[in-house]
Amino acid sequence: MIRKDTLLSWPMIAFMVLFFISPLLLLAGISLRGEDGSWGLGNFAAFLSDPFALGVLTGTLGLGAKVTAFASLAALPLVMLYWHSGKRMRSVILICTLLPMLTANVVRTFAWVVLLGRNGPISQTIFGLGLSDRPFSLLFSETGLIIALVQIELPLLLLPVFAVLNRADRKTLEAAEVLGAGRWRAWFSAIFPQIIPAVLAGWVLVFASATTSYVTQSVIGGARLIYLPQYVYREVGVLFQWPMAAAISILLLASTGVIMLCLTMLARHERLQGHA
Amino acid sequence: MMSDTGLHIRNVDHSYGDKQVLHDVSFDVPDGKVVALLGPSGCGKSTILRAIAGLITPDRGTISLAGCDLTRVQVRNRKLGMVFQNFALFSHMTVAENIAYGLAHLPKTERKARVERLLELVRLMPFADRFPPSLSGGQQQRVAVARALATDPAALLMDEPFGALDRALRAELQAELVRMQDDVGITTVMVTHDQEEAQAVAGQLVVMNDGRVEQVGTPEEIYDRPASLFVNGFIGHANQVAATVTGPGGLRTADGTEIAMNRAVNFIPGAPVTVTSRPEHLTLSTRIHPGAMQARFDRAVVMGQFLTIDATLADGTAVKAQVLRDDGPRPEKGEAVWLSPDTSRLHVFPANTNGA
Numbered sequence: 001m002i003r004k005d006t007l008l009s010w011p012m013i014a015f016m017v018l019f020f021i022s023p024l025l026l027l028a029g030i031s032l033r034g035e036d037g038s039w040g041l042g043n044f045a046a047f048l049s050d051p052f053a054l055g056v057l058t059g060t061l062g063l064g065a066k067v068t069a070f071a072s073l074a075a076l077p078l079v080m081l082y083w084h085s086g087k088r089m090r091s092v093i094l095i096c097t098l099l100p101m102l103t104a105n106v107v108r109t110f111a112w113v114v115l116l117g118r119n120g121p122i123s124q125t126i127f128g129l130g131l132s133d134r135p136f137s138l139l140f141s142e143t144g145l146i147i148a149l150v151q152i153e154l155p156l157l158l159l160p161v162f163a164v165l166n167r168a169d170r171k172t173l174e175a176a177e178v179l180g181a182g183r184w185r186a187w188f189s190a191i192f193p194q195i196i197p198a199v200l201a202g203w204v205l206v207f208a209s210a211t212t213s214y215v216t217q218s219v220i221g222g223a224r225l226i227y228l229p230q231y232v233y234r235e236v237g238v239l240f241q242w243p244m245a246a247a248i249s250i251l252l253l254a255s256t257g258v259i260m261l262c263l264t265m266l267a268r269h270e271r272l273q274g275h276a
Numbered sequence: 277m278m279s280d281t282g283l284h285i286r287n288v289d290h291s292y293g294d295k296q297v298l299h300d301v302s303f304d305v306p307d308g309k310v311v312a313l314l315g316p317s318g319c320g321k322s323t324i325l326r327a328i329a330g331l332i333t334p335d336r337g338t339i340s341l342a343g344c345d346l347t348r349v350q351v352r353n354r355k356l357g358m359v360f361q362n363f364a365l366f367s368h369m370t371v372a373e374n375i376a377y378g379l380a381h382l383p384k385t386e387r388k389a390r391v392e393r394l395l396e397l398v399r400l401m402p403f404a405d406r407f408p409p410s411l412s413g414g415q416q417q418r419v420a421v422a423r424a425l426a427t428d429p430a431a432l433l434m435d436e437p438f439g440a441l442d443r444a445l446r447a448e449l450q451a452e453l454v455r456m457q458d459d460v461g462i463t464t465v466m467v468t469h470d471q472e473e474a475q476a477v478a479g480q481l482v483v484m485n486d487g488r489v490e491q492v493g494t495p496e497e498i499y500d501r502p503a504s505l506f507v508n509g510f511i512g513h514a515n516q517v518a519a520t521v522t523g524p525g526g527l528r529t530a531d532g533t534e535i536a537m538n539r540a541v542n543f544i545p546g547a548p549v550t551v552t553s554r555p556e557h558l559t560l561s562t563r564i565h566p567g568a569m570q571a572r573f574d575r576a577v578v579m580g581q582f583l584t585i586d587a588t589l590a591d592g593t594a595v596k597a598q599v600l601r602d603d604g605p606r607p608e609k610g611e612a613v614w615l616s617p618d619t620s621r622l623h624v625f626p627a628n629t630n631g632a
Contacts, residue, residue, distance in 0.1 A: 179378035
C-alpha cells in the first residue's frame with residue numbers, strides 16, 4: 001500500500017535503490033565469488049591471511065585515526081579563537097574555513113605537492129633556520145600525507161563545531177565561574193560538553209574522508225605508501241581481480257562503518273542527552 | 277560610613293556601548309535578609325545583579341560585602357551563590373555532581389556529606405543520580421538553588437528564579453524558598469518583574485525603572501507611600517487623574533471637580549499635577565456628592581466579596597474602583613456615577629509628562 005504523504009520521497013528512494021543499494025549488493029555478491037567460479041568467503045580469508053594486505057588495512061585505519069587526532073589538535077586553538085571572537089571576527093574565521101572547500105580536492109592536493117617538496121617553503125624554512133642540515137622532502141612520507149590530509153579535512157571538523165558554538169549557552173559558563181571554577185575548568189565543564197556531539201560528528205566525517213581519499217593518498221603518499229583505496233584500484237585496474245577488489249571494498253566499508261557506528265553510539269550517551 | 281555586614285551597592289553606573297543602563301544605583305541588603313529588585317524588563321535590575329556577581333565590571337561605583345570591596349575581585353573569588361533564570365545546570369552531570377561542582381577543593385568524604393545535606397535541604401535525595409534534563413522545571417530550580425548554596429556563599433543572587441516555571445508551581449517554590457531562607461538565613465538579592473513574587477519572598481523591595489532606583493522600602497511602605505508616580509502605578513493599580521493645584525490643600529481635576537486634601541501639598545498654586553488613588557480608596561454613589569468625580573459606569577466584575585468597577589471620567593480617563601459587594605448601588609452600563617476619593621490616601625505627583 002502506498003501512503004500519499006510519502007509519495008514525494010519515492011523518486012529519491014528509487015534512485016537510491018537503483019544507483020546505490022543495488023550496486024552495493026552487487027559488489028557484496030561479487031566479493032563472494034572465488035577464482036575458480038565457486039562461491040564463499042575465500043577472498044576475505046585470502047585477504048585477512050595475507051600479512052601485507054592486513055598491513056595495508058591497519059595502515060589505512062591508522063591513517064584515519066592519526067588524521068582525526070591531528071585535525072582535532074589543529075582545530076582546538078581555532079575553536080577557542082572562534083569562541084572568544086565577536087560577530088565580525090567569527091564571520092572572517094568561518095569564511096577562511098570554507099574558502100579551501102571551494103577548490104577541488106585535486107587542486108588542494110597538488111598545492112600540497114608544491115609545499116611539501118624539497119624546494120617547498122616548509123623544507124626551505126626549516127633548512128634556512130638551521131634546524132635541518134639539508135633540504136628534505138615530505139612527499140611520499142606518512143608525515144607529509146597526514147599534514148596534507150589534516151588541512152584538507154579540517155573544515156569537516158570545524159564547521160559542525162562552529163555551528164554549535166553559535167548557539168552555545170553562555171549562562172552555564174557564567175554559572176561555573178561564579179562557582180569558583182578557573183577559566184579552563186569552566187570552559188571544559190560548560191562549553192565543551194555542548195560541542196562533544198558536533199566533535200563526534202566531525203570525527204566521523206574526517207575519519208571516513210581520510211581513509212578513502214584516493215587522490216591525496218596516491219599523489220602525496222606515492223607508490224611507496226599503499227592504502228586500501230589504491231590496493232582496490234590495483235586489484236581492479238592492474239590485476240583484474242574484481243572479486244578480490246570487491247571483498248577489500250566491503251572490508252573497508254565494514255571497518256570504517258564499525259568505527260563510525262561506535263562514535264555515533266558514543267554521541268547517544270546519557271550524559272550528552274541535554275546537548276543533542 | 278560603610279557598615280561591615282551585609283551587601284552594599286554604592287553609586288553604580290554602567291553603560292553598554294553608548295547606552296547607559298545604570299544610573300547612580302545605591303541600595304543595601306542587611307545581613308541575612310532578602311531584598312528583591314523589582315522593575316519592568318530592561319530596567320537594569322539584571323545588570324546590577326551581574327555586577328554584584330562580577331560577570332560585568334561597572335563603570336563607576338562600589339559593591340562591598342561584609343566590609344570587603346568586591347569591585348576588583350574576580351568572579352570566581354567572590355564566593356557568591358547564583359541561581360540563573362534558566363538554571364544553567366550542567367546537563368552532562370548528575371544532580372549530585374552539579375551540587376558538588378563548587379566543592380572541588382574539599383576532600384572527597386566532606387564533599388559527599390555536604391552534597392547529601394543539600395539534597396536533603398531541597399528534598400531531592402531520590403534524584404541524586406539523575407541528569408537534569410530528565411527533571412521537571414521545579415526540580416531543576418531546586419538543584420540550581422542547592423548548587424548555589426553548596427559553597428556556603430556569603431550571599432545568594434537569584435535572577436528571575438521562578439521565571440521559567442508555571443504559575444501554580446511558582447507559589448509552592450516561593451514558599452519553599454522562604455522556608456529554606458529561614459533555615460540558612462543567607463543574604464539574598466532576587467531579581468524579578470513580578471511584584472507578587474517580590475512581596476512573597478522579600479522583606480525589602482528595590483523598585484527600579486530605566487536604570488535608576490525609584491524607591492527602597494518594605495512592601496507596605498512602597499504600596500502606601502510611593503515615592504514616584506512610576507512606583508505608584510507599578511506596584512498595585514493606581515488611578516491617575518490630571519489636576520491643577522488651587523491652594524495649599526486644594527486641587528481641581530481636569531473635569532472641574534474640586535478636591536480638598538486633608539493636608540498641604542508641596543506645589544505652588546497653578547502647578548499641573550497628577551493625582552492618584554488606589555481602587556479600594558474610591559467609594560461609589562449614584563447621586564452627586566461634593567468632591568466626587570462624575571463618571572460613566574462601564575462594568576462591574578465580582579471578585580469574592582468585592583466588586584471591581586470600571587468607569588470612565590468625562591475626559592476619557594479610565595478609572596477602577598473596588599467596593600464591597602453587599603452594600604452600595606448596582607448602576608446600569610452607561611449610567612452616571614460619582615466616585616469620591618478618600619482624600620487622606622490620595623497621592624499627588626508632578627504632572628505625568630512622559631505618559632508612563
